[in-house]
Amino acid sequence: MDSEDDMHDANDMEYLDDDFYSGETEDVPMDYYSDYDDDADDYFDNGDDSGRFESRRTEQNFTILKESDIQQRQEDDINRVAAVLSISRVSASILLRHYNWSVTKVHDAWFADEDRVRKTVGLLEKPVVQHAKTTELTCGICFETYPRVRIETASCGHPYCISCWEGYISTSIKDGPGCLTLRCPDPTCAAAVGQDMINLLVSDEDKEKYACYLLRSYIEDNKKTKWCPAPGCEYAVSFGAGNGNYDVSCLCSYSFCWNCIEEAHRPVDCGTVAKWILKNSTESENMNC
Numbered sequence: 001m002d003s004e005d006d007m008h009d010a011n012d013m014e015y016l017d018d019d020f021y022s023g024e025t026e027d028v029p030m031d032y033y034s035d036y037d038d039d040a041d042d043y044f045d046n047g048d049d050s051g052r053f054e055s056r057r058t059e060q061n062f063t064i065l066k067e068s069d070i071q072q073r074q075e076d077d078i079n080r081v082a083a084v085l086s087i088s089r090v091s092a093s094i095l096l097r098h099y100n101w102s103v104t105k106v107h108d109a110w111f112a113d114e115d116r117v118r119k120t121v122g123l124l125e126k127p128v129v130q131h132a133k134t135t136e137l138t139c140g141i142c143f144e145t146y147p148r149v150r151i152e153t154a155s156c157g158h159p160y161c162i163s164c165w166e167g168y169i170s171t172s173i174k175d176g177p178g179c180l181t182l183r184c185p186d187p188t189c190a191a192a193v194g195q196d197m198i199n200l201l202v203s204d205e206d207k208e209k210y211a212c213y214l215l216r217s218y219i220e221d222n223k224k225t226k227w228c229p230a231p232g233c234e235y236a237v238s239f240g241a242g243n244g245n246y247d248v249s250c251l252c253s254y255s256f257c258w259n260c261i262e263e264a265h266r267p268v269d270c271g272t273v274a275k276w277i278l279k280n281s282t283e284s285e286n287m288n289c
């Protein structure tokens with residue numbers, strides 16, 4: 001935009017580099033936790049954090065995340081929920097995805113009404129179908145009888161053969177990110193099918209696709225993170241505080257507005273920019289006529 005902005009962005013970039021490589025990503029895990037937990041989930045709800053905010057490093061209110069940073073944050077959040085709730089990492093991941101990757105929301109909902117949360121996301125405490133110690137079971141999809149080792153079940157106990165599971169899961173993965181909320185094939189059953197089942201039952205290609213959806217979900221379903229909108233850029237941005245400055249400078253050197261995702265436009269407000277863009281596009285349409 002104008003030269004004053006450019007100057008400012010250049011300074012920000014330098015600062016960002018320092019902070020990025022020396023800070024959050026590597027050696028200060030505790031800082032990351034306190035940073036994250038205190039501001040993050042409630043940020044958009046309360047505006048009285050100004051005192052704390054002043055004590056933070058200058059006005060940097062965002063962090064650029066590389067893929068390895070995203071993975072690390074996701075892992076940390078999953079491990080944290082698993083530890084606090086004493087559940088498996090797979091269950092923690094299912095819960096976090098349901099609550100848009102907000103650790104606080106998971107904790108609040110769980111401790112308010114664990115049974116209801118379990119029901120909503122499909123984390124059963126015990127199977128709904130018990131199998132006597134038989135050596136063979138009948139698959140609920142193809143109705144063939146198989147030795148016990150060729151049958152798998154989700155937490156509910158509904159039995160399906162390995163190849164029916166594989167078909168069921170890989171169809172869902174091909175259909176898109178909805179596979180992250182996959183349930184048992186039994187239409188009356190809500191039991192969640194988590195990443196452990198995925199990794200056990202499908203091809204490497206499908207496993208990778210699923211893992212990719214899971215990573216993308218961490219950015220796209222999370223209110224505090226967005227992908228950098230620059231074409232070809234694979235960095236994400238984690239945005240902390242709403243002090244009225246929405247300008248974000250990505251490591252790819254693109255500057256954009258966190259709020260409206262257009263090119264950085266301070267001090268013009270987002271609404272004005274939207275009107276301006278609309279007017280421009282209408283004008284160029286007219287020119288094409």
Ligand SMILES: [Zn+2]
Nearest residue numbers: 139142161164
């Ligand atoms: Zn089958």
Ligand SMILES: [Zn+2]
Nearest residue numbers: 156158184189
């Ligand atoms: Zn089931």
Ligand SMILES: [Zn+2]
Nearest residue numbers: 228233250252
């Ligand atoms: Zn970028």
Ligand SMILES: [Zn+2]
Nearest residue numbers: 257259260270
């Ligand atoms: Zn904007």
